[in-house]
Amino acid sequence: MIDKDYKVGLIHATMNSVQPILTVFKSYEPQVTVMNFMDESLIFELNKTATITLDMKRRLLNLIEKAVKSDVDGVLLTCSSFTPVVEEISHLFDVPILSADMSMLEKAVDIGTQIGIIATVEAAGPTTETLLKKISSERRKLISIKTVVIPEAFQALQNGRDTEHDELIYKEVKELSKDCDIILFAQFSMARAVETISNTGIPILTSPQISVKAIIDEITKRRIIS
Secondary structure, three states: OOOOOOEEEEEEOOHHHHHHHHHHHHHHOOOOEEEEEEOOHHHHHHHHHOOOOHHHHHHHHHHHHHHHHOOOOEEEEOOHHHHHHHHHHHHHOOOOEEOOOHHHHHHHHHHOOEEEEEEOOOOHHHHHHHHHHHHHHHOOOOOEEEEEEOHHHHHHHHOOOHHHHHHHHHHHHHHHOOOOOEEEEOOHHHHHHHHHOOOOOOOEEOHHHHHHHHHHHHHHHHHHHO
């Protein structure tokens, strides 16, 4: 049995993503050392541009380089809006580089056909929808998707109005649950809202727990092979 004395680098674009992922690591993989690398300006710029610019990609690449040079065994990007960048740059490094939400999206396609997406960052909704369509196409599975973006919930969380953030998300969950058989929260920062939601009758997937398992599994697999 491999001793999981791993070191994982976390790449953040907002402080709101930090606590959810740290809580999951502490609960499920407490022996893993976590290192945090942050550039909050990325999410503010993305909210303005609604697109990932070359400059943003370079800044993300710089953060990942810092993590790798700190001798981490793997890197996890905690902001789902930047998931498309992972495929472009992961081949540049010898350690696994995973996105925040890919494992969650694969699970959603496996178990759902009518999928609801809730995001609080403008770019995260379309990004998540595009990735879901790509996964379902690769697996030749027909799905329908309904996406809702609540930017005012992100602003509420940024300004410390946690209850308002959760209530706005809960309102959309109730609406989507009428037509969907599964709901995804597109961002780590939204995971906290699950604690206030009950009796939806359908699964609600969030990415922190799933992505922690994914990065640890990938590191373990590579260590066994080597």
